[in-house]
């Protein structure tokens with residue numbers, strides 16, 4: 001678990017997945033939570049010379065622990081690049097990035113891999129489950145890389161499967177799962193080790209609407225019950241509306257950063273289908 005040197009009036013490391021946090025716990029208001037992500041003037045250049053592409057053109061971004069952020073914007077605006085930098089998969093060309101109080105802008109690849117392994121988890125659009133492994137074994141595999149002892153791996157994997165509502169599919173192979181089920185297993189795999197930051201790049205992009213919604217509801221639940229910090233890239237206005245905060249990118253820059261009103265958030269949390277529809281019908285700004 002990472003530590004923070006930010007000012008904190010609450011538990012320093014928020015609510016880790018697997019903790020005994022319940023919905024009845026009084027959550028700190030967003031402004032009181034410690035910062036997990038602090039980016040300043042982040043740039044990313046691909047290539048060099050006249051053909052160089054500036055994928056990120058000066059990103060200032062702060063994300064507090066326990067926030068759920070929807071990252072939106074047109075194709076090519078830099079969303080995936082930002083996710084890669086956030087998740088320590090790629091280094092920025094310039095600027096500073098502090099993750100949980102630690103400067104990670106210039107970590108070498110071994111250092112980045114070490115931090116990433118225990119603290120950051122990804123869910124991608126394509127569902128990358130290994131076809132030769134059962135649901136349970138798919139979830140256990142990264143725990144093995146993370147050097148979690150074998151008995152603990154099994155427990156963590158089972159808990160994660162339960163958390164996504166698929167305990168009954170423990171022995172199922174991916175070929176016998178629906179797209180939505182497979183993506184939920186991928187989410188279980190992502191959260192099994194108890195990451196601080198969950199990054200999802202168009203996680204519902206390959207799913208039909210209904211499965212997409214189930215996965216969306218799952219993110220919402222992980223966010224609310226476990227206090228997990230989530231950044232989700234999406235083109236789906238409904239997904240974006242369910243996040244408490246919407247960050248919009250264009251041409252490698254953040255062009256707006258807004259919080260969804262408390263009313264919408266509360267309605268979404270209730271899962272009221274009529275409100276969900278009402279939210280969905282709101283045209284994206």
Ligand code: ADP
Pocket residue numbers: 046047053054055073074075076077078079080081082
């Ligand atoms: P988005 O996810 O919003 O569609 P990306 O972050 O994938 O945007 O891409 C941002 C810009 O950077 C685009 O112009 C894209 O073509 C370019 N780009 C992304 N990855 C690479 C790469 N590996 N090499 C060169 N250019 C890239």
Ligand code: MG
Pocket residue numbers: 079080081201
């Ligand atoms: Mg992308």
